[in-house]
Amino acid sequence: MTIKFTLNERAKFHNGEPVTAQDVKFSLERAMRPELKGFRGPVLKQRIDRIEVTDNHHLTVYLRTSCPELFEFSCQYLGIVPKAYVEKVGDEEFAKHPIGAGPFKWVDYQQDVFVKAEAVEDHYRKVPYVKTLDFKFSVDPATLMAMFRSGEADIVRLPLSVYPQVKDDPKFRVVWAKYCSGPALAFADLAFPNEPSPFHDVRVRRAVSYAINRKAICEKLLHGGAEPWGDLFAPYEPGCDPILSPFPMIRKKPKLF
Numbered sequence: 001m002t003i004k005f006t007l008n009e010r011a012k013f014h015n016g017e018p019v020t021a022q023d024v025k026f027s028l029e030r031a032m033r034p035e036l037k038g039f040r041g042p043v044l045k046q047r048i049d050r051i052e053v054t055d056n057h058h059l060t061v062y063l064r065t066s067c068p069e070l071f072e073f074s075c076q077y078l079g080i081v082p083k084a085y086v087e088k089v090g091d092e093e094f095a096k097h098p099i100g101a102g103p104f105k106w107v108d109y110q111q112d113v114f115v116k117a118e119a120v121e122d123h124y125r126k127v128p129y130v131k132t133l134d135f136k137f138s139v140d141p142a143t144l145m146a147m148f149r150s151g152e153a154d155i156v157r158l159p160l161s162v163y164p165q166v167k168d169d170p171k172f173r174v175v176w177a178k179y180c181s182g183p184a185l186a187f188a189d190l191a192f193p194n195e196p197s198p199f200h201d202v203r204v205r206r207a208v209s210y211a212i213n214r215k216a217i218c219e220k221l222l223h224g225g226a227e228p229w230g231d232l233f234a235p236y237e238p239g240c241d242p243i244l245s246p247f248p249m250i251r252k253k254p255k256l257f
Contacts, residue, residue, distance in 0.1 A: 001062065001063045001066065002060055002061065002062050002063065003061045004058070004059075005024065005059050005060075005061070006057060007019060007024065007056075007058070008125075009057055010124035012101065012124060013082045013085075013099050013100065013101050014099045014100060014101070014105040014106075015085060017084070019082075021053040021054070021056055021059040022053055023081065023082055024059055025051045025059055026086070027078060027079070027080045027081050028048070028061070028078065029051065031077075032045040043067075044070075044073070046065075047063055047067040048062070048063060048067070049063060049064045068237065068239030069237065069239070071237075071238060079100050079102075102120075102123075103123045103125065103127070104118060104120065104133055105117060105119075112137055113136070113137060114135060114136050114137065115133075116133070116134055118132050118133075119132070136153070141158055141162045144157070145162070145166065148172070160176075160225040160226070161222075161223075163225065179234040179235055210247060230244030230245045230247075
């Protein structure tokens, strides 16, 4: 119910200011502000009771309920920002000229088109061996493959459905991770409990769950690049229960390590 963080004393923002526990507290509380519409803001607001700073490099997060996903949120969705800079320029200006503490600093962007970033030459953890990053947004797999084949792109993110088209192409080196995301089937009817729906009956929900051939989806549609699991958390995440089954009322035997 409590998580204590110790900051690297060498960490600093791209403007040269040190990263402090006050900045972390400010960033977490800022992420929970409803007007900023943070991606994980509502979940954090529900789980976090308060945040207390001990000194410049130590703080404690007190929880209302367990929140193992806080670690994943922190590294993926909760960029730590400099409190003094944000308060000076405001949220709107910060969105145009953001400052962080990562190995790459923000250079330029165009909404839904591209993002440019540049390596931080004296980064406290490790100086990247790549000087610049140019992220271009495209949702069409054919366009992405053409960009890669022409040399316009060095790395492209493709859906597993096109794996047969690239697996034997000598220009492609395929890298994948089975647990990089967790798609789910949600019964949206239950968001409206006062409206009639067959899914109000738990037996119907269980029947639908049994009717989904998860193994075939993973092996045939996703070409072995995924596997089903029964928890909301992926197997690599803190809090995952390995004996949960994707099917209701079935529990797998725990693995012995």
